[in-house]
Amino acid sequence: MPEVESDVSPPLTVAVVGPGAIGTVVAAALHERGLVPQLYGRTARESLALIADGDRIIVPGPVLTDPELVTDRVDLVFLAVKATQIADAAPWLAALCGPGTIVCVLQNGVEQVSSVAPFANGAQVLPAVVWFPAQAQPDGAVWLRAPARLTVPDVDAARRVADALRGTRCSVDLSPEFASVAWRKLMQNAAAGLMAVTGRRSGVFRRPDVARLTVAYLRECLAVARAEGALLGDEVPEEILAKFQSAPEDLGTSILADREGGRPLEWDIRNGVISRLARAHDIPTPISDVVGVLLAATSDGPG
Template sequence: MKPMETVVIGAGAIGMLCAAPLAETEGVALRVAASGERLNRLREHGLFLNGRPLQAEFASEGGDRTADFILIATKAAGYADALELAAKFTGPQTVIVPLLNGISAEEMAKRRFPENNVVCGFFLGHASVRNGNRIEHDGVGTFYLGSTVSEAPEAVRRTAELFRSAGISCGIPEDMRAALWKKFVLNIGVNQATAHFRADYGGLQRDPARLEFTMRLMREASAVAEKLGIAGAADMPEAAMHTILTMPGNVKTSMFQDVEAGRATEVALFAGTLCRLGRETGVPTPLNDEILREFSGK
């Protein structure tokens, strides 16, 4: 049987949680796609998850091996370039699977690949810790898959089968649009608040004022979601706060890790998106406006 040709673009904190188990799955031929200096570094130094080296081919183009699935897990700033790199591995039957934070990745992928099925996804669980080419993760978390633009239930089912064949925990929400917004509301709160206060989860959990700040960020997001007709929007801040309060205190969000490392944050993806939607819908987002100015100067 022909192996399932699978390409991962962005084998970092999230991408490695897919790449590592897929690389060890019978019937899957895994390639990690990159270009330029990053490709050279990958070939020279490799990638590691919890100390185990990733056994995969590193490639910059597909050649005559078009992909069955392309999983894209870059940061938002690298997404446009990742879509162009994906084109080098894409054939008529390729399923494009963006696994980014935010609520717009599927739409962007569908614009770039209008003839292909696009399955969007996100990860909900403990954050990975990245140090160069080494990723550490405790195994707690689940990927959620669906489609809001493509209406591609068969592609969603096949993608879930791929994940499960590798032992990757995944689910298929009944309402993917609502599920994306639920994660977005959580990110609006916890990623931005931990970056603002330079704190891990414990640094929020122990401080009522910081928790209230976090809740205000999330209430602005849920107000926009309500205006857009997202199911269950009013309940999202309380659900997100429950998640925040039950996380291990020593876990650091990805945005706080970016701040600590001096990397660009994803504030444009979080507050930037929300503030734009707030203006479009007439919903005020003053605290998220402040966060956007703090981290982007806009």
Template sequence: MTITVVGGGAIGGWIAGRLALAGHEPTLLVRAGQRSSGLTLGEGDGVRQVALNVIDSVAGIGAQDVVIFAVKAFALANAAEAAARLIGPDTVIVPMINGVPWWFTNPPLASVDPQGRIGRSLPLPQVVGTVVHAAVRREGQEIRVQHADKIILGEPEGGDSDRVRRLCALFEDSGIRAEASKAVRRDIWYKAWGNMTMNPLSALTLATADRIIAECRPLILDCMEEARAIGVAIGCPITESGEDRIAVTERLGAFRTSMLQDVEAGRPIEIEALLGAPLELAARHGIPAPNLHQLYAMTRLMAEGRGLA
């Protein structure tokens, strides 16, 4: 099986490293000038050197069996176009993207793919929906896994498939817990339900999750109720209470969200995938979401002011 991981950040490095350690010989496609001979993978108390085939150009490489996109949501259009020659008619496309993806509804979400570039580059029949539940950081050539729960994989239209089962087996063989879902849209929305509030608040306040929960709990709960109403309208109902979901986050302690890490590093933030897309869905279905609108506006203004939009 030929596998390319597009994106050499934390998640991409973790996935590629795990696949390599299991003998699957993945190729890691990175941005120009970022080639290396491998990376260091730190998990628990162990640290291992991982040799990888790292490239910054797809010249001379043909269609792959599996292409995994592990990039920021706003970078997916460029990454998909750069990797176009890797995608043949039988390639399975696995976008490990934070937030709500472009294919989530019909018509596709303009907030995430305003020019249709992602949709043109990544044929939907070849896409497998993915949710990553893991906290991973990259510092130089070291990938540090802080918490790795599981990867959820499923067909965008729901149901079972052989290709999802094969992907789950691939990841399980590589030491990554993988779960096949018959309703991956619900899994995506459930993760977004928590992230669409915590991530922007962390970017605005520069605070860790524990402090945000302590100081902003009523706002968090109000936003989660608005997101719950959107979920009902799009067929992704959530039965868990907001308080129960916050309790899960509290158990993680004083962690920095991915959006906070991006702000601190001066990198663009994923505001459209995390807030723009839910608000587009709310508008389509006539669901009022005043708190989410205000959170989006403040986060967008902050990002524009800091050059992170």
């Protein structure tokens, strides 16, 4: 277990909204830091449990489920609901946020600020790239499967987030090139969407036809990423493909897990976004357009 500094100065009031897989990891890190995260979710629970590095960390609850029980605004909110759940979580943000609050959004995508700011009551919204895999277990505990790491933009608000998590098992990188980092992660997520289209795991990228399709799709994504200001080289599509091809054949992705679980897919923020933004830049994205339609239909039906 990492060494944790014992004093936290100045003391922060911190809330985690959406204490699922990712929210539990951050809540446990805050708890280890000596902070007392307020937990707000959809399912009432007495506590959270994180399994990491052979430890089982219990984060005292309760997880409250009624936004009317919030008594005060807080300094820092970690928002870890899925992107499809932001509007439903809006009452939490209304109760917890004011102009002095920072909302750190722990979600995939490149649109965290524009999607959360309308609900944030004047708070500053800070996007984060989440690099770690965390999985809910049948008993409700969350299994952290790799070192926890976040990347945030190198701005003042990010220092508050880094301070809150300093010395914990969740490291925070401040990046002056955040847009590039976020777009690279988005391209990885976009390609992973092909697992949800095919209903297959990483092994599917070893098929030569899927490999060619993936690179062509990622070249479209790259053009859009660059038009949006990301600095990414020509090699990125092949690098992302190579990563999937060298992964264990049975490695999945959360959008595939959501498909298998019959839950709504985060298709719009992971895949649909590419065609949406491409239109604004007049960039043709024929592959992205097809992938987006197939994922939208897979997610939302009807039928």
